[in-house]
Amino acid sequence: xxxxxxxxxxxxxxxxxxxxxxxxxxxxxxxxxxxxxxxxxxxxxxxxxxxxxxxxxxxxxxxxxxxxxxxxxxxxxxxxxxxxxxxxxxxxxxxxxxxxxxxxxxxxxxxxxxxxxxxxxxxxxxxxxxxxxxxxxxxxxxxxxxxxxxxxxxxxxxxxxxxxxxxxxxxxxxxxxxxxxxxxxxxxxxxxxxxxxxxxxxxxxxxxxxxxxxxxxxxxxxxxx
Numbered sequence: 001x002x003x004x005x006x007x008x009x010x011x012x013x014x015x016x017x018x019x020x021x022x023x024x025x026x027x028x029x030x031x032x033x034x035x036x037x038x039x040x041x042x043x044x045x046x047x048x049x050x051x052x053x054x055x056x057x058x059x060x061x062x063x064x065x066x067x068x069x070x071x072x073x074x075x076x077x078x079x080x081x082x083x084x085x086x087x088x089x090x091x092x093x094x095x096x097x098x099x100x101x102x103x104x105x106x107x108x109x110x111x112x113x114x115x116x117x118x119x120x121x122x123x124x125x126x127x128x129x130x131x132x133x134x135x136x137x138x139x140x141x142x143x144x145x146x147x148x149x150x151x152x153x154x155x156x157x158x159x160x161x162x163x164x165x166x167x168x169x170x171x172x173x174x175x176x177x178x179x180x181x182x183x184x185x186x187x188x189x190x191x192x193x194x195x196x197x198x199x200x201x202x203x204x205x206x207x208x209x210x211x212x213x214x215x216x217x218x219x220x221x222x223x224x225x
Contacts, residue, residue: 017063042059089115
């Protein structure tokens with residue numbers, strides 16, 4: 001969808017750097033399949049080797065919070081996903097999340113889990129993407145986030161192969177993640193056949209939800225879809 005040009009210059013405290021705002025179907029997690037407005041913030045301190053949104057690392061445009069909330073409302077759907085990049089790398093993301101909740105939206109936050117999520121508005125569903133060894137960014141996991149998770153939140157693992165699966169399986173059991181919130185296992189596209197991951201989960205009776213990224217099946221990795 002076409003983005004609205006940013007408004008007049010405002011104080012940095014009242015604005016965020018945005019790569020794109022668009023309407024599509026949510027492709028993963030609990031809200032998969034729902035028409036959703038995506039607010040993609042610019043910038044990310046991580047460099048996962050399978051990243052499909054590297055175009056959001058740099059660039060973007062400054063938007064004030066009022067303009068972002070108005071653009072989301074213009075699309076006329078309830079579900080909103082704030083994503084990146086790593087959205088929490090911009091501190092004013094917290095204010096945006098609360099503003100979107102105040103406007104009556106069902107808001108989810110896609111975050112790498114490398115940044116403290118304690119201050120996120122409790123009305124927001126935090127989707128924590130735990131980085132496996134195969135991602136190349138395992139060291140960036142902030143394990144202090146795990147005790148903060150509630151049934152309103154979700155944990156996601158993108159798995160690159162059997163080693164990642166066994167690593168994630170052990171982590172789920174060690175931290176009893178399935179007792180805290182919903183746990184999602186996804187195969188990394190072109191690295192792990194979905195049927196293999198599905199068979200492993202069934203064989204282990206693992207208390208996790210298998211998922212594939214719906215948007216990639218429909219539109220591959222096309223930006224803005």
